[in-house]
Amino acid sequence: MFKGKITFWRVVLAVVLLLAGYATVLRFARGLGASTNLSDAFPWGLWIGFDVMCGVMLAAGGFTLTAAVYIFNLKNFKPIVRPTVLTAFLGYLLVVVALLYDLGRGYRIWHPLVMWNPRSVMFEVAWCVTLYTTVLSLEFAAVIFERFHLEKLVRLQKMIVIPLVIAGVMLSTLHQSSLGSLYLIVPNKLHPFWYTPLLPVLFFLSAICVGLAMTIFESSMSAKHFGKQLEMHLMRRIGRTLLVVLGIYTVVRFQDLLQRGVLHLVSKGGYEVNLFLLEIFLCSVAPIALLMIPRVRESAGGLYLASVLCLLGFVTNRMNVAITGMEASAGQRYFPKWTEISVTLAIVGFGFLVFALAVRYLPIFGHQEESQPISQFEVARDGSPELLHVRP
Amino acid sequence: MSKGILYDATLCIGCKLCEKGCAERNGLPYDDNVAAEQKQSEHKLTVVLTKNDKFMRRLCMNCEDPTCASVCPVGALQKTAAGPVTYDPSRCMGCRYCMLACPFSVPKYEWSKALPLVRKCDMCSDRVAAGKQTACAEACPTGATKFGDRDALLAEAKERLAKSPDQYIQHIYGVNEVGGTAVLLLSSVPFDDFGYKTDISTEALPLLTYRVLSHIPDLVTIGAVALGGIWWLTNRKNEVAAAEGRPESSKP
Secondary structure, eight states: OOSOOOOHHHHHHHHHHHHHHHHHHHHHHHHHHHHOSOOSSOOOOHIIIIIIIIHHHHTTHHHHHHIIIIISOOGGGGGGHHHHHHHHHHHHHHHHHHHHHHSTTGGGTTHHHHSOOTTOHHHHHHHHHHHHHHHHHHHHHHHHHHHTTOHHHHHHHHHHHHHHHHHHHHHHHHHHHHHHHGGGGOTTTSOTTTOOTTHHHHHHHHHHHHHHHHHHHHHHHHHHHSOOOOOHHHHHHHHHHHHHHHHHHHHHHHHHHHHTTOGGGGGGOSHHHHHHHHHHIIIIIHHHHHHHSHHHHHSHHHHHHHHHHHHHHHHHHHHIIIIIHHHHHHTSOOOOOHHHHHHHHHHHHHHHHHHHHHHHHSOOSSOOTTOOTHHHHHHHHHSOOOOOOOOO | OOEEEEEEGGGOOOOOHHHHHHHHHTTOOOOHHHHHOOSOBTTBSOEEEEETTEEEEEOOOOBSSOHHHHHOTTOOEEEOTTSOEEEOTTTOOOOOHHHHHOTTOOOEEOTTSSSOOEEOOOTTHHHHHTTOOOHHHHHOSSSSEEEEEHHHHHHHHHHHHHHOTTTSOSOOBTSSGGGOBSEEEEOSSOGGGGTOOSSOOSSOTHHHHHHHHTTHHHHHHHHHHHHHHHHHHHHHHHHHHHHTTOOOOOOO
């Protein structure tokens, strides 16, 4: 990975970082007007819709997997807890970075912690994200302590891990759903495909789907790029769970659409309808259809494909809520400026880079603490120990 | 007694002196170019819209239960007992949730500034506190914009509708919209023509989020106890298994 070779993706990353550097100067020297396509009619754009809403959603693997391992005692999954917690921790840190770009006065980002308004959903999200980032840093601290052989701190961290995980699950439940609640206040502005009193429920359920899909995605990527063995027996179980949760999500989503009687709007056609159909196809139809087929569900490539579709689907969903669904009432279209896009890409690229560095220098994979060699045993029982390299 | 503004479009002659008075009070530049602008912005907190020979003002409605004040995470926006919805620039971090949430899309942003603030009409809260009327009402030569106690203005509006039913749309905009607003509007043409939504909820919008937020304490308590309980059960099962010398159960 780090051999100093010039590869395609490194060139892309370099270009993106250069553009983002220039965009950053523009943003902080000349303000949001000069550096974004935001306006009075469209005050929230890509940085909120993608960087914050999708960023938090994509980091949902952290609470899903820690709950499975520590609360439900599914110890088999322990080997993939660390990379997942790392992803979540990085995700939340990057959300904060994005907020520093998006907030008009980012240096006041701490204000909600001291200037309270408990009636505000945003206030609750601010508190939950702050607390959960702290929880994640403490969960992740185990890796740092272990790396530098701080035995006392390792033991201390183990003592508080259960309360930490419980706090993490509660905080995540609250703010994952609250990102949906943010939009409950705009019944006259958000398109009926997306405005529903069930927004918080749908956001929470989809966060779990994304958490599971992200775990498959990230394990597959790690298998490909870091030469780690993909724990197929774990991936299959996650795939089955993903199928179940996607099913629940889809039933709730359609039950809501039918009950509110808005499905007939599909026949009108047009911009919103196309993006709505794309979302439904990617979130529900395609991944569920794929995962229903045992051969696909049992194969690494099939699981990878289903999880990528699912991730794209829920990214589309969040962007539809934040952008597509708000355009008609704003009376104008919004498309992000190059500055917004380059900053967003740079943040994503930066995430990949830090993840790769962390994997290289910290005990993220292959730490065998407490985990029995169940994996080999189960792989053997399942048949093929697929040492797999995913074909995307 | 809560104050309000009654704007009667049938009395308005479109002189825009209210715009000028507003700009002066808020320290904003005002000239012919600004006067010609037909929309609210960060440098034009109120606007007299013109359509053929009809006029309609737009300004902050200073809602009775304001959505902006409920969504603001730092409490920068507040409803005062006197009526105005005020903005404290020293608190604002610039999340712009107020702009997204406002059912009338009133708050505007200083997009061109490196350190921007939200700008909106605050019903001249300082003048009102000092016992004066708003700058726009003071500037109005015809009485189209009238400042006073909201209850009294509402009674007067009803009287005008009853006295000359042919002259008005039989609706006082702001009585029930989003739970009522301090600003009341009368018009001879449909309010929709000037962008005032008439299909808007008559319930105060903050209830929509408050209903969900109010469940949080219960959710946290029940959730934390349930998770702790599940942990205890799964952990206990393994402890017992270990004590009995069986291998740990690792299945769910």
